[in-house]
Amino acid sequence: MQKRSWNSMSTIPITLSFLLFIFYFQKVFSAPSRHLCRPEQRDALLEFKNKFEIGNPSSFCITSHPKTESWVNNSDCCYWDGITCDAKSRELVSLDLSCSCLHGRIHSNNKLFNVQNLRFLTTLDLSCNDLSGWIPSSFGNLSSLTYLSLARNNFAGEIPSSLGSLLHLTSLDLSFNIFIGEIPFSLGNLSHLTSLDLSNNSFVGGIPISLGTLSHLTSLNLYDNNFVGEIPRSLGNLSHLTDLDLSCNNFVGKIPSSLGSLSHLAFLYLYYNSFVGEIPSSLGDLSHITSLSLSFNYFVGEIPSSLGNLSHLRDLSLAHNNFVGEIPPSFGSLSNLALLDVKSNKLSGSFPLTLLNLTKLSILSLSNNQFAGMLPSFVTIPLLDTLSLENNQHNDTREFGNIFSSPKLVELDLCNNNFIGPVPISIFKSVNLVTLDLGDNHLSGELPEIFFNGSNLRSLNVGHNQLVGKLPRSLASCSSLEVLNVEHNRINDTFPFWLESLQKLQVLVLHSNEFHGSLQYNPKVASWFPQLRIIDISYNSFNGTLPSDFFIYWRAISSEENRSELKYIGEQSYYKDSLVLMNKGVEMKYTRILSLLTAIDISGNRLQGPIPKSIGLVKNLIVLNLSRNGFIGNIPSSLTNLKELESLDLSHNKLSGKIPPALGALTSLSKVIFSHNQLVGPIPHGTQFQTQDASSFEGNLGLCGRPLSISCGDIHTEQTQEPESDEEEGVFSWTAASIAFAPGVIIGLIIGHIMVTKKPQWFIKISGVTRFYINATRG
């Protein structure tokens, strides 16, 4: 027994080693004699390998592997990683170097691309590397190619028209490079092409009519380029097309009704172009379509009722156009619809009851239209997760709590309607709510204690209503809360120190209410409002003095900041958190909140006493507004620590003494307002002060110097006691000049953002979500 088992155990390793030996012997000694790999191809491949460095993995790859590293000159190149030879002829037939960390420039004289070497190549895949250079026009000689992908590199230049000679090509992918120029007419020769992807480049010109002859095409992706002109009617001939994406270009004109013949089309994306006119009702013939986006164009007229025939449609976006009329009743037949977005049009009528038939609907946005009247119960839409009715004219004097009967509801935006009466108590049933916006309505009474189950709530806005009473203490249960905005109500309460433990609260806006009492406090928890970065308690009745350690606890505003990436609060939400802030003396609406923005606004209260020196600790502060209080004493020189400060308003107080000259060194400042105080002495040197309006300093006892017209002659002697000041001025103006656009950079970013709301940035984001959604449902 014992012996037998010993035997059987030992024979296995012995046999294995023997086999391995045979295998090794064959590999080493017999392989070269079989001459599997053509020497000229081997040498060309080795030369190719040596021309490129191994760089960083491409961010487009899930896994990258430097395939050429395995290419060594003592083995058969037909077995090298990424290479396939024909079994009989031993010719190279496939070269797949995707995700191989290749870095370098392709030159047209590269021996590998010599037609002799690649005569029989059918597949050439260099995608997802860091390759640059132009496409060698000799590629047109690789006449056996059926698959060519250079996608996701840094290739530039024009597509050589010689590619039109690759008559066997079925797939051409040049996406995500920096190609320029027009699509060569010759691509119309590629009659076997099934897939053409030129997306995310800088191509210009129109779609050549010749593409309409590529009758095998199933996928045509031209998105994210600078294409112009109209869609050629001939595209309607591409009867096998399943995927057509022309989004994010400058296409104009009407949609040709011939597109209605694309009976296999599943995805049609025309968003973010300049299309005009009415939608042809023939789109109702796209009987296989699952995803249709026409957003961000200039379409007019009514939504064709024929779209109600598209029974496979899961995703329909018509947002940001000029559609008028009602949602067609036929939409009640879109039984697979999961996403309907018609925001920012001129649609009207009462809430389209036909949508209540859409049992699979999960995202519905009707915002920025003229829908009016009462809301129905949404109980028949069990999957409804996001409902945005913002900026319409819905009214309801009843408890409009019907809405909240859907337990799945995650995002609800009823902002800027005409809702009247109390805040519905039934909200507490929506335990999954993440964002709730009831702002800009006529809601009255107290905000009820409905937040005990609110642990998912991330953002709550009830601003601009007529709410009274105290803040509901149940808000302290909202452990996920990041944004709380109750501005412009008549809430009569003391400062909500009891929210101090909310670990995620970033934005607290109590602006314009009847909050009152002292801001003195004894933190009960070690980390007091640990994430708070925007606090606006302006225009209330807070009184008393600020404790000297008032600014010590603002951890998020005082710790070192990582400014390497731009992020917005609530990026993961469909809902966009917005904010109005007094900035540079004017009210500014931020349509999204950059997470780098920090602000303390306690203006318009009855605070007295000195400004605490601890203000110097909030090093990341960008907006500081202490105006319209009763602050006395000197301006603390610790303010000079706030190197990021862009807007500083100390006006309408009783501050006295001189403005600390070192404030002139704050090159980030773009607006300072010191008017109506009791300040004296010279206005600090430095571009940021000298370029302000004189009105920023008016109404003081004895300020002098630029930009005021009062010269500092009288006190000049006093100033010469500070010998460093001349030198200082030189340094300051040099710094200011060298970073000419630095002042107001964070504020500027946001302003820029508002001005370009029609630009891709946030839109791409939404379409990205849509894409993600589509990909998810596709697979």
Ligand SMILES: *[C@@H]1O[C@H](CO)[C@@H](O)[C@H](O)[C@H]1NC(C)=O
């Ligand atoms: C590869 O090795 C062969 C002989 O083993 C030699 O003739 C050839 O030049 C080598 N190629 C390169 C590129 O080093």
Ligand SMILES: *[C@@H]1O[C@H](CO)[C@@H](O)[C@H](O)[C@H]1NC(C)=O
């Ligand atoms: C390869 O292509 C170039 C440029 O398109 C052309 O001039 C040349 O004649 C071609 N060579 C062969 C062998 O086909």
Ligand SMILES: *[C@@H]1O[C@H](CO)[C@@H](O)[C@H](O)[C@H]1NC(C)=O
């Ligand atoms: C390709 O197309 C061009 C122009 O469209 C034409 O002149 C040329 O003859 C075609 N070449 C081949 C090989 O079909």
Ligand SMILES: *[C@@H]1O[C@H](CO)[C@@H](O)[C@H](O)[C@H]1NC(C)=O
């Ligand atoms: C194109 O792709 C690059 C790289 O992924 C990306 O940074 C860029 O935003 C894209 N272009 C547009 C207009 O989306």
Ligand SMILES: *[C@@H]1O[C@H](CO)[C@@H](O)[C@H](O)[C@H]1NC(C)=O
């Ligand atoms: C292609 O489309 C055009 C314009 O719509 C049409 O005139 C032509 O007959 C079509 N060609 C084929 C082969 O279907």
Ligand SMILES: *[C@@H]1O[C@H](CO)[C@@H](O)[C@H](O)[C@H]1NC(C)=O
């Ligand atoms: C498509 O919709 C229109 C208008 O709603 C209707 O008249 C037509 O019969 C529908 N066609 C099909 C094939 O269902």
Ligand SMILES: *[C@@H]1O[C@H](CO)[C@@H](O)[C@H](O)[C@H]1NC(C)=O
């Ligand atoms: C909802 O669908 C039913 C049949 O499924 C239909 O009878 C009814 O008219 C539809 N309602 C609306 C408002 O479209």
Ligand SMILES: *[C@@H]1O[C@H](CO)[C@@H](O)[C@H](O)[C@H]1NC(C)=O
């Ligand atoms: C609500 O709106 C409808 C339609 O605009 C209107 O007829 C009705 O009078 C309004 N009700 C209230 C209470 O304002």
Ligand SMILES: *[C@@H]1O[C@H](CO)[C@@H](O)[C@H](O)[C@H]1NC(C)=O
């Ligand atoms: C919290 O939700 C549960 C059901 O999920 C409910 O029974 C309970 O009454 C709610 N609590 C409060 C205080 O609303």
Ligand SMILES: *[C@@H]1O[C@H](CO)[C@@H](O)[C@H](O)[C@H]1NC(C)=O
């Ligand atoms: C706030 O409420 C108190 C009573 O709780 C009342 O005395 C006071 O007048 C109210 N303040 C304002 C501004 O209405």
Ligand SMILES: *[C@@H]1O[C@H](CO)[C@@H](O)[C@H](O)[C@H]1NC(C)=O
């Ligand atoms: C602050 O205002 C309250 C009334 O809201 C008053 O009772 C209190 O005396 C005031 N405190 C100071 C320091 O003025």
Ligand SMILES: *[C@@H]1O[C@H](CO)[C@@H](O)[C@H](O)[C@H]1NC(C)=O
């Ligand atoms: C800042 O963030 C970037 C990206 O998240 C990270 O790579 C970098 O290391 C961070 N820098 C610091 C100083 O934390």
